[in-house]
Amino acid sequence: MDLFNDDITANLLPYDGTVVYYGKVMNHAQAQLYLERLLNDIEWKNDEAIIFGKLIITKRKVAWYGDSDYLYTYSNTTKQALPWTKELLELKKLAEEISGTSFNSCLLNLYHDGNEGMAYHSDDEKSLGKNTTIASLSFGAERKFSFKHKQTKDTVSVQLEHGSLLVMKDETQSHWLHRLPPSKKIIRPRVNLTFRTIVL
Template identity: 45%
Template sequence: MDTLDMFSTPPEHGKPIKIENGEYIYIPNFYDKPTADKYLKRLIEDIKWKQESMNMYGKEIPFPRLTSWYGDQDKPYSFSGITLQPHPWSPGLLKVKKDIELKANVIFNSVLLNRYRDGSDSISWHTDAEKELGENPVIASVNFGAERKFQLKHKDTNERIDIILQHGSLLIMQGELQHYWKHQIPKTKKPLGERVNLTFRVIK
């Protein structure tokens, strides 16, 4: 299995990185550390966090992370057998949304938040290709807190790309990437602090 470490040959930050069947943009210091620190504290304290569960083989399995869904009030989101009704936008989330819209050139109407409490919290291989996201969705991911490894894997070739998502970073996935590449945040035994991830999207 081929693995590409993004930092072995660093691209020019903020430029689209074209890969087979998609592209992404990664900006490691989209927010400076003092600003990112403030957002992390505020998000942990103010967001309405919940541990959702999904049904597998007749059992309720809790997600290995906390989640929350915010956005326009007519935009619920369904995935993994659950449907989330949006909480109203907070001033802080609207500020982040405005910041990233300038870079992504997209007006987002929703955000899924994930809170990873330590290295044992994770998200398994999946795509963000639900029909309500449209044909080629743009997903903008903002990261605060502990650095975590983000992995992309091509469905057909098994090519893998590893990106270390830094505190205050922005990752934009676009083009047909969601149709051909899975992604995950794997578990790690490293002692880690909390991480909050915001994935902004457009619900059609």
């Protein structure tokens, strides 16, 4: 028996960064309640990205919330943060307590089913600064989440459960890409919240 397998703060990455998967951080009833509230109360919009000069409108929906009306640019488009809702403030507190980091903004993603995912990228925008900590809460359909090292191409994957928390920190965004692969088997929606700290 490997006694170290039970360490809930174990780093999933073999080198060049730190990713901790805390598993479920609330019970099923709480997770269900948050999922319903998030699906109904968040101001979901289709995401827009400019890729190779072409405007792409994704099926996946997004929303951006924060402390003040931050302007946040990624994929060549700029978003403005909406003021926190009660549920988002509760979830922010939970993510802050577990990760030991304070956050001032949150990007939310809604994947209607497994046809929707997110391609490999890293959250290395200037506005997040270097060695940023990102806390990711997942609700709804369990999905695979993968990391790929930018140089070695090594990969690491984890299943993100309903009501679970994943924290990415240290040099992770400089050295690793991450993605949410599509999966034909998934027919239920998933909501993901990434709490972030904007420094600029």
